[in-house]
Each structure stands twice: as C-alpha cells, then as structure tokens.
C-alpha cells in the first residue's frame with residue numbers, strides 16, 4: 280500500500296514526531312510506501328506530494344512545526360476540491376490511503392470525506408487540548424511548559440517591582456493551557472473562557488496578594504469573555520474565513536486592575552511562542568504512539584476512525600466522537616484551582 284500523510288489547521292509541536300513514527304511503522308511493520316502531502320488538503324487538490332523514506336524522517340521527533348507545511352484549505356469548498364476530484368487525484372498519485380493530522384476542523388473534513396468513500400484515518404492535534412474523545416492532544420504539554428517558564432520569569436521581575444503581572448495565553452474556546460500553566464506557576468488568579476469571573480473578584484485577589492507584599496500574577500486565556508461583552512476580544516479583526524483573530528484581553532484586564540486598585544500592572548501576550556519550538560518529551564511520546572497506531576489503523580482499513588489517548592492507552596474511536604462538542608474545563612476543576620487564588 281502507498282500511504283499519504285497530511286497536516287492541516289494550525290501547526291503544533293509533535294506533528295513531525297507523528298510523521299516520523301507513522302513512516303517508520305509503515306515501512307518496518309507493514310512494508311508500505313509513504314508519501315507526504317504538502318500543505319493540508321491543498322496537497323491533494325494540487326497533487327503536491329513528496330516521497331517519505333526512513334532516511335527523510337530521521338531525527339524528526341524532536342523538531343517543532345511540520346515538514347509537510349499546513350493550510351486551512353477547505354476540502355469541499357476550495358476550487359478543485361470535493362470527494363470525486365480528490366479520489367481521482369489520489370488514484371493518479373497512486374495513493375491508497377490518507378492519514379489526516381489536525382484539529383476539529385480538519386477531522387470534520389476527514390470524517391466527511393471518509394463517509395463519501397475516501398480511505399482516510401485521523402490523528403487529533405491541538406495545543407488547546409479541547410478535542411473530545413481523547414484525554415490529551417500533543418502540543419498541549421509543550422505549550423503549558425513554555426507558558427509556565429514564561430510566568431516564572433514574569434514573577435521575578437514582578438516581585439522586584441511589586442507590580443501586578445498579567446499573562447495572556449492561548450485558548451480560543453477553552454482554558455486548559457491557562458489552568459495548567461497558571462497552577463504550575465502559582466498564579467493568584469486564572470481567567471478562562473468557560474467561567475465569567477467578575478473583575479471585582481479578580482481585583483480583590485490582586486489586592487490581597489499585594490497587601491502581603493507580593494507581586495500578583497494573573498493568567499488570562501485569550502478567549503476569556505470580559506464583563507460587558509458577549510464575545511472574546513479580537514483586536515486584530517476577523518480573518519478571511521470569518522474567524523476572529525483573538526487577542527487584547529491581557530491588556531484589558533491589566534487596565535481594569537490598575538484603574539480599580541492603583542497597583543502598577545503590566546501585561547504580556549505569549550502568543551505563538553506557545554506553539555513554536557521543540558516538543559517536550561511527553562509530547563514526543565504521545566505523538567510517536569499516535570503516529571504508529573494511525574498506521575496500524577490504515578493496515579486494518581479502519582476508514583473514518585482516529586487514534587486517541589485514554590489513560591495510558593492509545594485507543595481507536597470513530598472520528599465523529601471528536602466532533603460532538605468541545606472538551607471544556609469542568610467547573611469542579613476551576614473551583615479546585617480557585618482555592619489557590621488570592622492570598
């Protein structure tokens with residue numbers, strides 16, 4: 280069999296480790312030939328592929344980004360897309376199966392294509408960790424580690440000046456990165472999209488900490504919805520696809536805190552730094568196990584299914600299971616963290 284791999288949606292540390300593991304397992308266990316499909320679904324539409332050999336994936340698991348490139352090309356709406364065109368292109372390229380590595384948008388497309396008769400299996404990815412049907416996605420641990428390191432640094436400069444420091448982290452719809460990095464760094468308040476924490480409460484926590492002679496650290500997820508607003512702040516506007524480009528909440532929160540408490544406050548946006556660079560060891564292991572198992576699913580012709588993590592096991596679930604909603608931070612997890620807020 281000749282198997283194509285593609286990465287689609289935002290990049291994420293661990294994508295290259297998935298590619299390497301899938302290729303090694305495909306070649307060594309199943310005697311498959313492997314090709315990389317460039318730039319997500321666009322590579323099938325444009326018939327843009329590259330041979331992947333054992334040598335070409337050597338040393339990849341420790342590297343960030345994706346060697347295949349990525350895009351947000353829509354497999355149905357893009358010119359030249361649609362299941363019939365894509366089937367014909369795969370046949371022309373001699374590709375018998377596709378492993379699609381992506382988030383909920385990519386998996387929705389992959390699921391639809393599988394229903395329309397394309398031989399596709401999925402691998403879930405996102406730093407946000409918001410996909411249902413899997414306990415964790417690779418990239419999340421790396422993002423949390425980067426954010427925690429950054430907050431440790433914010434705390435030493437904050438303590439020196441007795442300032443309040445606000446860190447804005449990624450998390451479009453859910454607050455997993457904010458919750459875990461904030462807890463790891465000993466934050467005095469964590470604000471997430473799932474919980475409408477009032478600013479009076481945040482300012483109270485900040486005051487309590489400052490009165491004890493400490494520098495308060497406030498962590499806010501980019502998707503946190505501030506009081507008086509119906510949606511998260513998107514100061515950079517809206518993309519062509521209609522998706523808001525989030526950002527600005529850290530500055531908003533800092534301004535509110537300073538105005539209400541008179542405590543000098545600074546904000547930092549961690550942004551794409553959280554998605555760049557080498558994956559942590561934990562993410563390399565998860566990605567490697569996902570990549571190997573995805574190739575086993577191809578060998579079993581389990582089209583429409585995807586790999587997932589449950590506890591310490593790698594399991595197989597229907598792709599539709601990842602699309603039934605977002606995996607939000609449960610209220611109980613937020614309440615648990617709240618005990619640590621304030622003084």
Ligand SMILES: Nc1ncnc2c1ncn2[C@@H]1O[C@H](COP(=O)(O)OP(=O)(O)OP(=O)(O)O)[C@@H](O)[C@H]1O
Pocket residue numbers: 287288289290350351352353354355381382383384385386387388389391404405406
């Ligand atoms: N229901 C759908 N059916 C087919 N294609 C879809 C669907 N939803 C989204 N897509 C396509 O998949 C692309 C990838 O989705 P998206 O941009 O949300 O990234 P993702 O894979 O979810 O990763 P992330 O959001 O974590 O960056 C979208 O840009 C869009 O072109």
Ligand SMILES: O=P(O)(O)OC[C@H]1O[C@](O)(CO)[C@@H](O)[C@@H]1O
Pocket residue numbers: 289382405406407449450451501525554
């Ligand atoms: O890289 P882009 O297209 O600006 O996307 C940013 C979004 O991607 C993610 O990193 C992952 O979905 C979100 O946390 C963030 O809102």
Ligand SMILES: [Mg+2]
Pocket residue numbers: 288382383384385
């Ligand atoms: Mg998405």
